[in-house]
Each structure stands twice: as C-alpha cells, then as structure tokens.
Amino acid sequence: MTLQEKIAQLFGVWVGASNEGAEVAPHQHDMEEAPDLDELLPYGLGQLTRPFGTAPVDPAIGALSLARTQRRIAEANRFGIPALAHEECLAGFAAWGATAYPVPLSWGATFNPALIREMAAAIGRDMRAVGVHQGLAPVLDVVRDARWGRVEETVGEDPYLVGTVTTAYVQGLESAGIVATLKHFAGYSASRAGRNLAPVGMGARERADIILPPFEMAVRESGVRSVMHAYTDTDGIPSAADERLLTGLLRDTWGFTGTVVADYFGIAFLKTLHGVAGTFGEAAGAALAAGVDVELPTVNTFGEPLLEAVAAGRVPEALIDRAVRRVLVQKAQLGLLDPDWSPLPEALSEAAAGTGAGPGAGSEALRGTIGLDTDANRALARRVAEQAIVLLHNDGTLPLAPAAGSEERTAPARIALIGPNAEVPTAVLGCYAFPVHVGVQHPEVPVGIELPTLREALAAEFPGSEIVVAPGASVDGTDTDGFAAAAELARDADIVIAALGDRAGLFGRGTSGEGCDAESLALPGVQQQLLDLLLDSGTPVVVTMLAGRPYVLGRAATESAAVVQSFFPGEEGTRAIASVLSGRTAPEGRLPVSVPRHPGAQPSTYLAARLGHSSEVSNIDPTPAFGFGHGLTYTTFEWTDLAVDVEEAATDAEFRLSCTVRNTGGREGTELVQLYLHDPVASVVQPVQRLIGYARLELAPGASVRLHASVPADLASFTGRDGRRIVEPGELELRLSASSTEPRLTARVMLTGAVREVDHRRRLHAQFTTEQPVTS
Numbered sequence: 039m040t041l042q043e044k045i046a047q048l049f050g051v052w053v054g055a056s057n058e059g060a061e062v063a064p065h066q067h068d069m070e071e072a073p074d075l076d077e078l079l080p081y082g083l084g085q086l087t088r089p090f091g092t093a094p095v096d097p098a099i100g101a102l103s104l105a106r107t108q109r110r111i112a113e114a115n116r117f118g119i120p121a122l123a124h125e126e127c128l129a130g131f132a133a134w135g136a137t138a139y140p141v142p143l144s145w146g147a148t149f150n151p152a153l154i155r156e157m158a159a160a161i162g163r164d165m166r167a168v169g170v171h172q173g174l175a176p177v178l179d180v181v182r183d184a185r186w187g188r189v190e191e192t193v194g195e196d197p198y199l200v201g202t203v204t205t206a207y208v209q210g211l212e213s214a215g216i217v218a219t220l221k222h223f224a225g226y227s228a229s230r231a232g233r234n235l236a237p238v239g240m241g242a243r244e245r246a247d248i249i250l251p252p253f254e255m256a257v258r259e260s261g262v263r264s265v266m267h268a269y270t271d272t273d274g275i276p277s278a279a280d281e282r283l284l285t286g287l288l289r290d291t292w293g294f295t296g297t298v299v300a301d302y303f304g305i306a307f308l309k310t311l312h313g314v315a316g317t318f319g320e321a322a323g324a325a326l327a328a329g330v331d332v333e334l335p336t337v338n339t340f341g342e343p344l345l346e347a348v349a350a351g352r353v354p355e356a357l358i359d360r361a362v363r364r365v366l367v368q369k370a371q372l373g374l375l376d377p378d379w380s381p382l383p384e385a386l387s388e389a390a391a392g393t394g395a396g397p398g399a400g401s402e403a404l405r406g407t408i409g410l411d412t413d414a415n416r417a418l419a420r421r422v423a424e425q426a427i428v429l430l431h432n433d434g435t436l437p438l439a440p441a442a443g444s445e446e447r448t449a450p451a452r453i454a455l456i457g458p459n460a461e462v463p464t465a466v467l468g469c470y471a472f473p474v475h476v477g478v479q480h481p482e483v484p485v486g487i488e489l490p491t492l493r494e495a496l497a498a499e500f501p502g503s504e505i506v507v508a509p510g511a512s513v514d515g516t517d518t519d520g521f522a523a524a525a526e527l528a529r530d531a532d533i534v535i536a537a538l539g540d541r542a543g544l545f546g547r548g549t550s551g552e553g554c555d556a557e558s559l560a561l562p563g564v565q566q567q568l569l570d571l572l573l574d575s576g577t578p579v580v581v582t583m584l585a586g587r588p589y590v591l592g593r594a595a596t597e598s599a600a601v602v603q604s605f606f607p608g609e610e611g612t613r614a615i616a617s618v619l620s621g622r623t624a625p626e627g628r629l630p631v632s633v634p635r636h637p638g639a640q641p642s643t644y645l646a647a648r649l650g651h652s653s654e655v656s657n658i659d660p661t662p663a664f665g666f667g668h669g670l671t672y673t674t675f676e677w678t679d680l681a682v683d684v685e686e687a688a689t690d691a692e693f694r695l696s697c698t699v700r701n702t703g704g705r706e707g708t709e710l711v712q713l714y715l716h717d718p719v720a721s722v723v724q725p726v727q728r729l730i731g732y733a734r735l736e737l738a739p740g741a742s743v744r745l746h747a748s749v750p751a752d753l754a755s756f757t758g759r760d761g762r763r764i765v766e767p768g769e770l771e772l773r774l775s776a777s778s779t780e781p782r783l784t785a786r787v788m789l790t791g792a793v794r795e796v797d798h799r800r801r802l803h804a805q806f807t808t809e810q811p812v813t814s
Contacts, residue, residue: 041355042081043115044362045344049337050085050124051078053107054092055100059401061107064336065092073337079114084365086123087335090133090168091476094483097135098408101168101386102401108169108381119366120374120381124172124219124334127211128191128470129608130419131164131173134477135486136410139419141468141586142177142203143605144426146193146630147669149710149732151206157422158207162214164410169383171372172217172264176204178252179222181631182240183641185232187554190468190542190586190606192227194630195643195666198729201252201802208260217368220256222268222301223277223288225249229270232641234553235311238272243722245272246757248645254292255802263296263368267330269304269311276312278304284329292798297364299332300325305339319347326353331361411487416610423607423614428627429670435578435599437621437672438533439500449620452504454531455493456524456572457538457582458513458565463489465584466604466611469542469551487609492537492582495612499620506531510571513541514549514563521571528575533599535619536572538565539585542606550586550606560637561589573597582615588633595635595663603633621672626708628669628777632662644778645725665779667712667729673703673739677711677774679811680783687787689765689794693749695785697774698811699735700742709735711745713804714778715754716771722759727773731804744811747772751789752800765794 051073053062064072065087089104090097108120126132130139139161145154158176165173179188181195193200208218225245229236240249256262267284268277277283278300288294308314308321315321322339333340347353369375382390389407429436439449459465466489467474473485490498493507510524511517528534538561545553549562560566570593572579578599581591586606594601602625607614617623632644642650642660652659676699683694699709713731717724730753735743749772751765758764767789774783 041348041358042345044358045340046078046081047084047119047362047365048331048358049333049340050087050335051075051083052087052092052336053089055089055095055103057095057099059099059102059106059404061110062086062089062103078337079111082115082117082119083111083121084332085334086121088125089123090170091125091472094134094477094480094486096405097133097168097410098386098389098404098406099401100133101383101408102404104169105381105383105386112381119369120379122171122369122372122374123169124174125165125170126470127161127165127173127175128177129468129606130471131161131410132470132472132475133410134472136164136472137415137419138467138471138473138487138609140422140426140608140611141190141606142193143190143586143630144422144607145203145207146199147426147428147605147627148422149199149628149734150425151202153422153425154203155206155210157418158210159213160415160418162211162216166215167383167385168408169386170216172219173211174219174221174266176207176218176220177222178204178220178256179227180248180252181643182228183232184559184587184631184634185556185640186227186229187234187550187556188227188552189631190550191470195632196645196729197248197251198731199630201255204252205256205260208256208262212261212263217263217372218260219264219266219299220253220262221266223253223265224268224283225272225277226268226270233555235269238270240272242761243757254798257288257292257294258798264299265294265296266299266301267304269301269307271312276308276314278330279308279314279324279328281328289329297331297368298329300330300334302335303338305330305333318343319352323347323353326357326361331364419608420610420614423611424617424623425626426604426607427614427618427625428603428629429618429625430601430603430633430664430668431595431598432600432670435533435580436619439620439622449500449503450532452506452531453496453500454527454534454577455496455505455507455537456510456528456534457536457568458509458511459492459539459584460507460509460537461491461493463491465492465539465541466607466609467542468586468606469544469548469554474542475544489609490612492612492615495616496535499616499622510568511564513565516564518564518567521568524568525571525575528572528577531577534572534575534577534579536569536579536581537584538569538581539583540587542586556587558637559588559590559634559640566592569594580619584611588631590634590637591663603629624672624705624707625670628667628710629664630666632666633664635659635661635663645728647723647725651726662779665777667710667775667777668779669710671707673701673705673707675707675709676700676702677782680774680785682785682787685785685787686790687751688791689751689767689789691751693772693787694746695749695772696744696746697783698742698744699737701737701739704739706736706738709737711735712775712777713747713749714773714775716773717754718771719768720756720766722756724756727778731806733806735808742811743808746807746809748805750801750804752796753804754789755796755800763796765789765796767791767793
C-alpha cells in the first residue's frame with residue numbers, strides 16, 4: 039500500500055444515508071467542511087460515521103443506501119476494501135425507528151449484568167442486520183460529580199458496579215458481531231465542578247483505584263475490540279496524547295489488541311483546545327505516537343496535515359504502519375476482507391429476496407420491510423425499565439391498586455397528575471436517543487416509535503380512575519402562572535402524582551445530557567416550589583422522577599407519600615412506572631448514584647474518605663438523603679445467622695462467610711445483598727467503604743436462602759505510596775448491607791502475612807452461591 043492508501047484506512051467520513059436509497063452523502067456540520075468522496079475513495083476509506091444516526095431514514099432504505107456506498111468504496115480502491123460503519127448505541131441503536139432502551143444510569147439501577155448483556159445482544163443484532171460494524175458504547179466513566187451533564191450516560195458512582203454492568207454490555211454487543219467501544223478513556227467524568235470538557239485535577243491514586251478499574255475489567259473479561267480516548271487532560275496531559283495510558287497501560291500491561299479511536303474531533307483538539315500541538319500535523323503525530331489508530335468522525339488531521347508531516351520527516355511512517363495493521367486486522371475479523379464479501383447485510387438480503395429489490399434495483403419496494411422496534415425488543419426494554427425503577431420512600435401509600443384477591447384498598451377514584459413531564463412523550467429518553475439526539479432537528483418526520491406519555495400509561499393502568507392533568511410549570515422555566523391550577527387539582531384529588539425531572543438535550547438545550555451541566559443539584563426551574571405547593575395541598579403526593587441525574591427532593595424526601603425514581607427509562611418507561619405505582623410490578627431497582635440532601639454539597643459520592651463525610655469543622659453536610667444502593671420493595675426481608683467460616687487469611691488467600699436471607703413479607707420480591715469492604719487502617723487514605731460484590735436474590739413470600747460469599751484478599755488491594763498495587767495485612771470489615779448507608783451484618787476479619795504486590799492478573803470478584811438453609 040502507498041502512504042496515502044494506508045492513511046486512508048485511518049479516518050472516517052461523517053455521512054448520512056439517503057432516504058431514497060441512493061448512496062450516502064457527506065454530512066455538513068459546524069466543526070468542519072464536508073470532504074469530497076470522489077477525491078478520497080480511490081485511496082480507500084477507513085470508516086463511515088453514523089449513516090443511520092445523522093438524519094431520519096427508513097431502516098431498509100438506509101441499509102440499501104449503505105450497501106450501495108460500500109460497493110462503491112470497495113470498487114474504487116485497488117484492494118477492494120470496504121469501510122467499517124459505526125453508530126451510537128448508548129441507549130439502543132441510535133437510528134430512526136429503533137428501540138429506545140433505558141439509559142445506562144438505569145442499567146446500573148438494575149444491578150443485573152445478565153439482563154444488560156441480553157439487552158446489548160439485541161441492540162447488536164439490530165445494528166449488524168443493517169450493515170453496521172461498530173458501536174460507540176458503553177460509557178465506563180465513574181460519576182464523581184453529579185452536576186456533570188453526562189451522568190445519564192454513566193452506570194453510576196461505583197467502579198465495581200460500572201465495571202460489572204458495562205463488561206456485560208460489551209459481551210452482549212460483541213456476541214452479535216458488533217465491535218464495542220469502551221469510552222471515555224480515561225477520566226472524563228472527573229472534570230472540575232462537573233463541567234463538560236473541563237480540566238481534570240485528580241491524582242494518580244484516584245485514577246488508578248476509581249477511574250481505571252472498570253476499563254481494566256472490561257478489557258480482561260469482555261472481548262472488547264475498541265477503545266475511545268477521552269477529551270480531557272489529566273494533570274496537563276490530554277488523553278489523546280498520553281502514550282503511557284493508550285500504549286503503556288492499555289496495550290503493554292493489559293494486553294489490549296484492538297483499535298483505539300478518537301472521540302469526535304479529539305485529535306484536532308490537541309491543537310485547538312489543549313494547546314499541546316502547534317499544527318494539525320503535530321496533533322496527528324502526537325495522537326499516533328500515543329496509540330490512537332483512527333480519527334473520527336471525519337478526516338481532518340489525518341488527511342493532508344499528516345501526509346505533509348510524514349513527508350517532512352516529522353512523523354515516522356512506522357506509526358502509520360502500526361495503526362493500519364490494527365485497522366486491517368479488525369476488518370479481516372469482521373469479514374470485510376473475505377473474497378466472498380457482500381455489501382448486502384443480513385436483513386436487507388432477506389428483504390430483497392422477498393421483493394426482488396437490491397443494490398442495483400429500485401428502493402421503494404423495500405421501504406418498511408425492516409423493523410428495528412420489534413415486540414421482543416419492546417418486551418426487553420420493558421423488563422429493563424421495570425427492574426431499574428427505584429422506590430426511594432414509601433409511607434405505605436404504594437401500591438395504589440389492591441393486590442390480587444385483596445379487599446384492603448381500592449385504586450384512587452381521582453388522580454391528579456401534575457408536573458412538566460406529565461404529558462411529554464420524550465420525557466423518558468436520554469440525549470443520545472434518536473428522537474432527542476437527531477429527531478428534534480426534523481419535526482416534520484414522525485418520531486418512529488411509540489412513546490406513551492405518563493398520562494396515557496396511567497390511564498391504561500387505572501381504567502377506573504379519573505385522571506386530571508396540569509403541567510404546573512415547565513422543566514426549567516421560571517413562570518409560576520400554572521401553580522394555582524395545579525394546587526386546585528391537587529386539593530380535589532385522592533392522590534397526587536408529581537411528574538418531575540429533566541429534559542434531555544445537547545449543549546445547553548436541555549437540563550441533562552452532553553454539555554448540559556448543572557450549577558447545583560436543586561430541581562431545575564421552579565419544580566421544587568411546585569413540589570412544595572403540592573405537599574401543602576393536604577393530598578398525599580407520590581413523586582415520580584424522570585431524570586438523567588439525582589436531584590435534591592427537599593421536604594419530599596420525608597413528607598411525601600412516596601418517591602419513585604427513574605433515570606430516563608426508555609420507550610416502555612411510563613408503562614413500567616405505572617405498573618410499579620399500581621403494584622402489578624414490584625420495584626426492584628437500587629440507586630446507582632446517591633440522592634443528595636442539599637443542592638450545594640458537591641462533589642460528593644459515597645466513595646469518600648473520612649474527611650469527605652460530615653464533620654464538625656465544616657458547615658456543609660454531604661450526607662445523602664438516600665445513599666448509593668438504596669431501594670425499597672413491596673415486601674420485607676430479614677438477614678440473620680452470619681457465619682464467618684474463614685475469618686483469618688493470608689494476603690494471597692480468601693475469606694468465606696455466609697448468612698440467611700428470608701422474605702418475611704406477603705409478596706414476592708428481590709433483595710440485593712451488597713458487600714462492602716472497610717479498611718480501618720491503611721498506609722494511604724482509603725474510602726470509608728467500597729463495594730466489592732453484590733448478589734440479587736428473588737424470593738417468594740416466606741422463602742429463604744443461605745447466601746455464601748468467598749472473598750479474595752485481592753479485593754482489599756489498593757494503590758500504595760509508591761504507585762504499586764498492594765494487599766496489606768491488618769483488620770478489615772466485610773459489611774453485608776442493603777445500601778451504602780444501611781449495613782445489616784458485619785464480619786470482622788484479619789489479613790495476615792507480608793505486604794503482597796498484585797497486578798492486572800489479580801482476582802476481581804467475590805463469588806456468591808446460594809443453597810436452601812437447613813431447618814430443624
């Protein structure tokens with residue numbers, strides 16, 4: 039290959055599929071000029087950026103457009119190499135008409151990696167079926183400040199939860215033949231004051247023990263084939279130019295063999311934002327040297343600037359050879375270099391066989407023949423949404439409908455549904471869901487999926503109830519003119535359901551989403567005043583949150599009848615909420631992030647050292663209203679009979695403990711046993727506690743199980759003073775807890791022997807097993 043042919047494999051072009059079935063067209067946007075495909079294609083092309091995710095396009099017509107373009111690309115270059123097509127899939131395939139699943143923060147709330155693996159496999163199958171090869175997900179950033187706009191895209195504030203859930207997502211996506219992409223590597227979520235793309239000021243120990251473990255777990259256990267560098271710089275070193283991170287750690291230590299791709303425009307940012315490169319050629323050379331293989335979303339620094347830098351001897355051609363080898367190996371793995379490769383993806387081949395249409399034929403016969411929002415997808419989206427709903431508080435008002443065969447209560451005759459999210463179809467969607475991310479720019483095009491409002495879902499769930507509705511206020515406006523009408527409806531109702539929360543958007547157009555950072559964690563706009571007004575009405579208030587981050591609830595945390603928290607639960611979200619409110623579905627979710635008590639006590643997560651908790655020397659109390667891992671059910675559980683089978687172990691051994699968990703209530707429920715480690719004395723400051731394992735237990739009324747846990751000493755490891763990861767001897771507490779603020783049973787154990795150094799081969803998980811307890 040010539041130098042220009044090699045470089046052509048190292049960048050993408052941002053395109054949009056044609057809704058008439060013609061070839062894709064370069065996308066024109068604010069960040070750069072659209073390239074000329076006729077000039078580029080004779081040398082080849084590395085990637086096609088978001089052919090389905092740029093504008094609304096019928097899935098079958100989009101697949102046809104992509105297939106025709108792939109044939110053109112392959113025929114235009116000497117080697118017949120097609121492009122790799124990538125898409126966003128943060129909460130489902132970001133394409134018109136595709137299922138909108140709950141956002142990642144809801145994945146974390148399920149504490150159910152197996153379910154998320156199943157969801158990701160379904161997403162991957164849909165993407166693969168229409169010709170897509172790579173998905174730009176999942177996000178492995180650990181929440182450090184909930185004011186950050188992209189909290190909705192994360193799995194939570196704990197690295198172990200983030201690691202287990204995202205690793206499962208990658209496994210599911212990869213099982214469908216889609217290249218998953220870990221992002222953002224590394225530290226993006228730790229920006230100062232929660233501002234998007236702000237500098238990151240964390241130290242090496244926070245990076246090693248909080249930020250990196252999810253990535254390490256995914257690289258080791260998931261089979262992931264791509265990683266995306268973060269935009270941010272840490273201690274003055276941008277991730278895109280950090281050779282110790284992208285090569286030394288990721289490849290040389292962890293053994294990653296896939297491709298490293300740029301976050302959109304991230305290489306150019308080395309010049310324009312970070313100021314560590316004087317020209318785009320220097321930026322390209324710095325990124326290649328660090329270990330970035332592919333420039334996305336479009337050709338910029340890896341075009342003429344890189345060619346000129348190589349010709350001038352400023353960038354070694356060996357760096358390009360290294361990157362193009364990785365890219366071509368990945369294309370070979372995907373079958374793109376096979377002699378019998380066809381541009382027709384699976385779903386289009388099946389549709390074309392039935393209609394007689396194909397890449398050389400007319401397209402209209404194909405329109406509507408490929409469905410990306412199937413009944414099976416919707417059922418899966420519903421299961422994820424239901425398991426992600428968190429019941430934060432309940433005074434006994436919920437469930438609202440009687441249990442089967444029970445005459446103790448009846449559904450309320452008159453429900454007042456009040457709040458800005460009562461009748462907004464998109465209130466269940468995050469900022470990367472297609473209707474919000476792209477669809478809002480095309481108001482003339484139908485949304486493409488069914489999005490029942492909360493009012494519609496409640497009407498279906500409570501057919502015998504009268505439902506009256508008032509917005510009261512907008513999500514983030516200051517107008518209180520609607521308060522009087524809302525208060526009147528509340529006073530005359532049997533129950534008030536307050537529909538509060540966020541509006542997802544991009545770069546300031548929403549209250550949650552990329553570039554929509556919050557000044558504080560007070561509810562946006564005048565929603566808190568509206569909520570207080572409803573609490574004063576004298577009618578019981580059930581707060582329902584449709585949000586992308588946790589918010590302070592003020593008096594409602596204790597004075598409301600109940601609080602139901604959902605994090606953008608996707609297209610089936612309102613139905614899931616309604617079923618939990620009625621009691622047809624029991625709440626199962628647990629908080630993946632703490633809900634704060636005070637709006638200004640940020641940044642704070644449960645992963646704080648002693649000085650980060652409440653103290654007598656500061657007037658700011660970061661104690662949460664509801665801690666990480668908290669969630670109520672419609673039944674009760676009893677934890678008893680803690681036994682520590684091995685309470686003293688060497689620093690290379692393991693502890694074993696067990697307890698009995700029994701459902702003492704009257705209906706089936708899910709209990710989440712969370713295992714936290716507390717290290718009272720260590721050579722460096724440690725968080726007061728940190729999650730090292732969890733087990734979901736589904737129990738019928740009166741049923742019990744004996745839960746056994748084997749806990750490797752490796753899980754007590756941390757980064758020591760000299761930067762090495764070590765396991766120290768000494769006392770530990772293993773806390774079996776219902777949340778970070780509710781320990782149930784505590785085992786005090788002892789590590790013995792010498793300080794032991796561990797590395798990336800250490801054990802990462804406690805092992806949980808269950809058995810039926812022996813009864814006398």
